[in-house]
Amino acid sequence: MSMSMSMSTARRLLVAVLPYPLACAAVAFSYRSLRDRLPNPMATHIGSGNKADGFDDPGAFLAVSLTVFLAVGVVFAFLIWLTRSAPGQQRGVAVAGGGMGVALGWIVVGILRANADVGAGGDAADVTLPGWQAGLAFAAGAVYGLLGWPAAGRDKAPAPATEPAPADAARLPLAESESASWTRVAGGRAQVGVGAITLVSAVLIGFVAGWPAALICAAFGVPLVLLCRVRVSADRRGITVTPAVLPWPRLNVPLERIEEAGHRSVDALRDLGGWGYKAHPGVSGIVLRSGDAISARLTNGSEFVVTVDDAATAAALLNTLADRERSIGGRA
Secondary structure, eight states, X not given: OOHHHHHHHHHXXXXXXXXXXXXXXXXXXXXXXXXXGOOSSEEEEEOGGGOEEEEEOHHHHHHHHHHHHHHHHHHHHHHHHHXXXXXXXXXXXXXXXXXXXXXXXXXXXXXXXXXXXXXXXXXXXXXXOOHHHHHHHHHHHHHHHHHHHHHHXXXXXXXXXXXXXXXXXXXXXXXXXXXXXXXXXXXXHHHHHHHHHHHHHHHHHHHHHOHHHHHHHHHHHHHHHHTSEEEEEEETTEEEEEETTOSOSOEEEOGGGEEXXXXXXXXXXXXXXXXXXXXXXXXXXXXXXXXEEEEEEETTSOEEEEEOTTHHHHHHHHXXXXXXHHSTTOOO
């Protein structure tokens, strides 16, 4: 790992985990200032109908909350280390981790304040937490994410490839005046099933535990459904992957970063440990199923793969376009 990469990882580690000790401090300070006004037991969970349905000793609630904050912070620190070879994914993990810490801290402080409102001699069953509190918590997390994204820093772009693809690499014959592009839709059944189950679960959770909790579940299910099918394109821009029904989010590997394109068989579980956007040391990519995949060797020495039908044609076209791009006086 280079020094610049180490510095980027350190910045993202800070963005991801800083909210957790700050949340611990905010919760501890709130508990200390409100301790004499808290009922015992206090309400620790607000269920359907905005009614308290979970209770515990205030001291135990504090201990559990601080333990959870520290544990989640450690998990995100580990994820930052795990994604050190995938800067784009690492940056997203950092922002998501930090935003979650802000939202959790806001909610826990809100629960303490809601209990203090009924007083030390009050009935914890009367504690309520308005739904807008959860909305504010997620809004605060989103604001942190917006601020954390530039703070996490961009990685230095790798040097562009200058040499043509190896002579034995497959190519697609194109006349000098011809231009071409290739596109296919790829998908996997696993993502469809998991996404559908998650959305159904969100509805059930909404009726049982309240809609704020359902929104958290839906936040995972909606992206799974939207990203269960993607459009893969190969053209003068390189490799581009977008959701099949939306133009964004867009993942692009520019042509100048591709030294050579080929195709190979990918086993989602054995090679990359599952489905989705995956990143392992030396290889990353979009894997929605096992089978044929575009395999691009990049200028930084890593490999980018996308599982899609007719990958050989896409790879041959990329090599041809790369030759044209890098030839003296050539044009893409």
